[in-house]
Amino acid sequence: MSNESIDLRDQLSIETPELVGIEFPLAGIGSRCVALLVDSFVQGFSFVVLLIVLVLIFAALPRIPTAQPHMHSTDPGKWAIALMILIPFLLQWGYFALFEAFWNGQTPGKRLLRLRVIQQSGRPVGLFESMGRNLLRMIDMLPGFYFIGAICIFATRRQQRLGDMVAGTLVVHSVPTETSILPAGTRTFTAASLEPPPPPVVRKTLELPADGVARLSRADLQLMENFLARRLDLPLDVRASLAERLAGRMKEKTMLEVPSGASNETFLEALVAGLRDAGGMRS
Numbered sequence: 051m052s053n054e055s056i057d058l059r060d061q062l063s064i065e066t067p068e069l070v071g072i073e074f075p076l077a078g079i080g081s082r083c084v085a086l087l088v089d090s091f092v093q094g095f096s097f098v099v100l101l102i103v104l105v106l107i108f109a110a111l112p113r114i115p116t117a118q119p120h121m122h123s124t125d126p127g128k129w130a131i132a133l134m135i136l137i138p139f140l141l142q143w144g145y146f147a148l149f150e151a152f153w154n155g156q157t158p159g160k161r162l163l164r165l166r167v168i169q170q171s172g173r174p175v176g177l178f179e180s181m182g183r184n185l186l187r188m189i190d191m192l193p194g195f196y197f198i199g200a201i202c203i204f205a206t207r208r209q210q211r212l213g214d215m216v217a218g219t220l221v222v223h224s225v226p227t228e229t230s231i232l233p234a235g236t237r238t239f240t241a242a243s244l245e246p247p248p249p250p251v252v253r254k255t256l257e258l259p260a261d262g263v264a265r266l267s268r269a270d271l272q273l274m275e276n277f278l279a280r281r282l283d284l285p286l287d288v289r290a291s292l293a294e295r296l297a298g299r300m301k302e303k304t305m306l307e308v309p310s311g312a313s314n315e316t317f318l319e320a321l322v323a324g325l326r327d328a329g330g331m332r333s
Contacts, residue, residue, distance in 0.1 A: 074172070074222035076209050077165045079200060082221055086196075088159030093141050100137055143184060151180040156224070166224040170208075175219055182217035189213075256312055256320035262304035263324035270300065271325045274318050281315070293318065 108129065149157040155166035155175050167175050167183070175183075190199030190211045199211035208220055277296055281289050297314035300321055301307060308317040 074168070074220070077163075077221040077223060078209065079203050081163050081165060081223075082203070085157070085159035085163040085165055088162055089145070089157050090159075092158050093145055097138060097141055101134065104133055143187070146187065147177070147180045147184045150175055150184075151177040155180075160221075160224075164224045165221055167219050167221055170218050170220055175217075179217045179219050183213035183219050186213035186216055256309055256316060258304075258306060258320050258324050260324065260328065262306040263321060264328065265304050266300065266321065266325060270303065271322060274300070274322050278315070278318060278322065290314075 146157060150160075150167050153161075155168055160166055167180070169175055169179060187199075190196055190202070190213055192198050196211075199213075202211045202215070203209045206215065208214075210220060214220060274296060277292060281293070284292070293314040297308060297317050300318065304321070308314060312320075
């Protein structure tokens with residue numbers, strides 16, 4: 051499929067500090083409806099099973115006389131009615147909130163359809179976000195068949211129903227894909243790359259304070275080495291942009307500035323040389 055035919059509404063792209071774009075395909079209304087049907091079946095089946103169990107339990111209980119003769123004896127049927135009102139409420143609200151909070155953002159229906167709920171930042175949802183999005187489920191269901199929720203999904207760029215917008219959550223397909231944020235044809239700079247880059251050519255032209263260099267970690271070294279090893283394969287504008295971003299990130303960590311007259315790449319080379327000479331670094 052060509053890039054022109056991809057609907058950007060259907061993709062959530064999150065850029066990680068390792069210069070890797072994580073793309074989550076957003077779940078459309080079709081897959082979400084199927085997942086909801088599966089969950090509704092599970093809820094209905096659970097309710098029927100619990101109802102049968104309650105009927106059998108209360109049918110076996112004797113009427114319990116009270117201590118006061120003028121009062122009516124306690125009727126187990128009243129407790130059964132109360133529980134039959136409470137259980138559907140718990141199944142409706144607790145089912146989605148608890149499953150999503152403690153089962154990696156998934157309910158049985160979402161897991162079957164390989165969907166999950168995440169925060170807009172890409173992080174997993176917690177109990178707070180899950181409760182927030184499901185407390186508004188009643189409004190999304192109005193006036194019936196999730197009409198308001200469906201309208202919101204169609205109208206929003208990230209296909210969110212009202213509960214998602216309030217809680218800051220999204221429904222995505224459960225397996226994200228890693229893609230380089232660089233133009234097509236360039237290599238991805240990630241520490242988890244199956245094919246490690248060749249060692250970069252580093253010219254030690256600057257002397258940087260050792261205490262600043264020591265603030266960097268092994269992951270920082272690997273990230274800089276990946277860039278330096280592959281910079282010659284990049285277009286000049288992309289190369290300059292990445293060098294500026296990496297140097298900015300390392301300046302924040304080391305609390306050092308790029309020396310006057312030096313380029314961002316020279317600064318990165320000096321950091322790599324300093325880390326190599328030091329031998330030890332934070333993990």
